[in-house]
Amino acid sequence: MYADILDEAAAREQQLIEVALANRKAPEPPSPVCRNADCGEPSQPGTSYCCPECREDDERWQRAIQQRRVA
Numbered sequence: 001m002y003a004d005i006l007d008e009a010a011a012r013e014q015q016l017i018e019v020a021l022a023n024r025k026a027p028e029p030p031s032p033v034c035r036n037a038d039c040g041e042p043s044q045p046g047t048s049y050c051c052p053e054c055r056e057d058d059e060r061w062q063r064a065i066q067q068r069r070v071a
């Protein structure tokens with residue numbers, strides 16, 4: 001009886017963890033090549049851009065695209 005309650009609690013907790021994991025949006029993996037337009041340079045390790053300037057350029061570009069989509 002007591003063991004059953006413990007098992008049930010553990011099962012419910014496991015279910016909550018699985019739901020939380022399923023709902024969490026997977027982060028986009030860093031691109032091995034600079035994402036800035038047609039830059040084509042290899043990215044800095046752990047990032048999606050070869051340099052801070054490219055990152056700023058691309059972020060500005062992405063923002064412009066999103067604003068165009070909304071408008």
Ligand SMILES: [Zn+2]
Nearest residue numbers: 034039050054
């Ligand atoms: Zn670049």
